[in-house]
Amino acid sequence: MSYILSLNPEYLLKALPGGIAQGLIWGIMALGVYVTFRLLDFADLTVDGSFATGGAVTVMLVIAGVPVPVALLIAIIAGMAAGIVTGLLHTALGIPPILSGILTQIALYSVNLHIMGMAANQALSVQKYDLIISLMHVQKSILVGCLFTVAIIIILYWYFGTELGSSIRATGCNPAMSKANGININFTKVLALALSNGIVALAGGLVAQYQGFADINMGRGAIVIGLAAVIIGEVFGDALLRKHMNFALRLAFVVLGGVIYYIVVVVVLWLKLNSNDLKLFTAIIVAIFLAVPYLQGKRKSSFARTAKMSEALVNSLNNKEVK
Amino acid sequence: MLKIIDVHKTFNPGTINEKIALNGVNLHLQEGDFCTIIGGNGAGKSTTLNAIAGVWPVDQGAILLDNKNITGLSEHKRAAYLGRVFQDPMTGTAAAMEIQENLALAARRGKRRTLSWYISKQEKENFKELLKILDLGLENRMTAKVGLLSGGQRQALTLLMATLQHPKLLLLDEHTAALDPKTAEKVLRVTDQIIAENHLTALMVTHNMKDAITHGNRLIMMHEGRVILDIKGEEKTKLTVADLMHQFELVSGKEFTNDKAILA
Numbered sequence: 359m360s361y362i363l364s365l366n367p368e369y370l371l372k373a374l375p376g377g378i379a380q381g382l383i384w385g386i387m388a389l390g391v392y393v394t395f396r397l398l399d400f401a402d403l404t405v406d407g408s409f410a411t412g413g414a415v416t417v418m419l420v421i422a423g424v425p426v427p428v429a430l431l432i433a434i435i436a437g438m439a440a441g442i443v444t445g446l447l448h449t450a451l452g453i454p455p456i457l458s459g460i461l462t463q464i465a466l467y468s469v470n471l472h473i474m475g476m477a478a479n480q481a482l483s484v485q486k487y488d489l490i491i492s493l494m495h496v497q498k499s500i501l502v503g504c505l506f507t508v509a510i511i512i513i514l515y516w517y518f519g520t521e522l523g524s525s526i527r528a529t530g531c532n533p534a535m536s537k538a539n540g541i542n543i544n545f546t547k548v549l550a551l552a553l554s555n556g557i558v559a560l561a562g563g564l565v566a567q568y569q570g571f572a573d574i575n576m577g578r579g580a581i582v583i584g585l586a587a588v589i590i591g592e593v594f595g596d597a598l599l600r601k602h603m604n605f606a607l608r609l610a611f612v613v614l615g616g617v618i619y620y621i622v623v624v625v626v627l628w629l630k631l632n633s634n635d636l637k638l639f640t641a642i643i644v645a646i647f648l649a650v651p652y653l654q655g656k657r658k659s660s661f662a663r664t665a666k667m668s669e670a671l672v673n674s675l676n677n678k679e680v681k
Numbered sequence: 682m683l684k685i686i687d688v689h690k691t692f693n694p695g696t697i698n699e700k701i702a703l704n705g706v707n708l709h710l711q712e713g714d715f716c717t718i719i720g721g722n723g724a725g726k727s728t729t730l731n732a733i734a735g736v737w738p739v740d741q742g743a744i745l746l747d748n749k750n751i752t753g754l755s756e757h758k759r760a761a762y763l764g765r766v767f768q769d770p771m772t773g774t775a776a777a778m779e780i781q782e783n784l785a786l787a788a789r790r791g792k793r794r795t796l797s798w799y800i801s802k803q804e805k806e807n808f809k810e811l812l813k814i815l816d817l818g819l820e821n822r823m824t825a826k827v828g829l830l831s832g833g834q835r836q837a838l839t840l841l842m843a844t845l846q847h848p849k850l851l852l853l854d855e856h857t858a859a860l861d862p863k864t865a866e867k868v869l870r871v872t873d874q875i876i877a878e879n880h881l882t883a884l885m886v887t888h889n890m891k892d893a894i895t896h897g898n899r900l901i902m903m904h905e906g907r908v909i910l911d912i913k914g915e916e917k918t919k920l921t922v923a924d925l926m927h928q929f930e931l932v933s934g935k936e937f938t939n940d941k942a943i944l945a
Binding site (some may be wrong): 536 | 843
């Protein structure tokens with residue numbers, strides 16, 4: 359009882375906007391994950407590394423006096439380079455997708471340390487630098503997060519509607535058919551990985567500004583949060599819109615998935631659960647949302663159901679015979 | 682047109698699974714030839730088509746298309762000259778993409794894929810007209826995902842996609858084998874129609890002797906990785922299933938033991 363009384367609703371209300379701002383930025387990262395995970399059908403674990411790369415590059419450049427937009431642009435390029443490395447490990451050297459991503463990710467740990475001057479973290483004070491997003495200005499952060507989200511969704515919507523973007527979708531959907539139609543699937547895979555990790559690094563640069571520092575471990579578990587956002591967004595999107603779902607809305611729901619995820623995190627913290635258990639909760643949330651579509655399908659057609667149904671049929675036939 | 686010169690291919694060389702799939706295949710197709718390929722399991726029919734398509738490099742020999750040596754070209758580069766329909770209806774189309782998207786994808790076979798918008802209004806009209814040829818009502822379902830279509834519909838669509846960009850050579854790899862007899866017949870009829878209307882050169886692998894006889898102007902039989910029989914023109918029009926089986930026994934010294942081919 360005293361536990362419940364100790365929960366202050368006002369605190370929750372205060373914490374929510376921050377959760378939304380963070381959710382938006384992580385939702386942008388989830389858009390990058392969506393490109394590889396859903397469109398290319400490639401579970402890319404590079405993101406844990408490239409996310410931190412984006413943060414490290416942004417922070418170090420801003421400290422060095424580079425304007426924020428330029429720093430973010432270079433962070434995107436760094437992320438794309440990481441994606442290209444993963445792509446080449448897979449296409450040129452024949453290493454399986456997941457392993458290629460893990461290799462780049464582990465290599466990036468050292469690279470990121472080098473970028474940050476061999477320090478595990480680097481502070482970036484909003485008082486000292488002209489940052490575009492910061493937890494000191496949550497409302498502005500939400501606005502900036504929304505602007506970035508809209509811009510990226512527009513770009514992705516356009517890009518995946520072009521001939522080149524469509525060839526990436528085809529590669530993810532059916533590689534054999536893509537080759538038969540003249541698509542160089544090695545090229546499209548590298549291209550998609552570059553695009554995805556560019557977006558992820560951008561999100562890393564935004565998160566580093568928001569929290570006021572870059573950390574060597576800031577990307578740990580990023581792929582899981584990205585997947586959580588993608589899947590939560592899809593479950594909600596499909597439930598709410600059903601047949602009216604289109605590509606742009608799907609992307610919007612992915613970002614919304616990120617926001618929902620962070621709202622859940624805020625609530626979990628508000629319930630005074632140990633923040634060290636956050637990763638455990640993340641895993642549980644992702645597992646639940648991954649299971650929902652599967653279990654829904656199973657509810658509609660399962661052997662347990664058909665067992666009952668057939669049993670009833672057999673029984674009724676037996677009864678007739680007895681008569 | 683197509684020249685296959687002494688092509689060899691061995692799978693898993695040096696292992697217990699070693700399999701000589703092509704053992705000196707020679708074949709010359711004339712412009713406009715519609716050639717059917719028959720033979721037992723493991724005769725090298727599909728392997729020949731895969732060799733032409735460049736699914737893997739051949740061990741020996743050369744493949745020329747219009748006097749251009751394509752033996753060293755990768756699969757996606759050769760795709761510029763080839764239209765392909767596969768045995769598995771799932772292989773030829775992208776299930777998660779719309780019918781019109783699949784067609785647009787095929788319309789860019791052999792062209793540079795740029796950042797221009799994917800499907801123009803004009804294209805949509807063209808696709809609509811083309812889909813009418815199939816007579817499956819697909820012209821009214823252009824934005825439906827291909828995954829919703831039946832196997833026969835998907836094969837018909839793949840056929841349309843394969844011939845959208847006039848291919849130098851159309852490769853049909855048992856493209857009706859997975860369909861029910863009625864659908865298979867319909868797809869074959871459309872195949873004949875498209876080949877005739879576009880004056881295409883085509884190679885069609887089939888297990889069905891009757892189909893092999895009634896379709897096309899030329900028939901080759903393969904056995905143990907070689908072409909053992911080549912019948913064309915006048916001679917082919919008089920051919921019967923019994924003739925074919927007799928010929929097979931004469932050339933191979935074995936009985937033709939493929940129920941599927943005989944009964945069909």
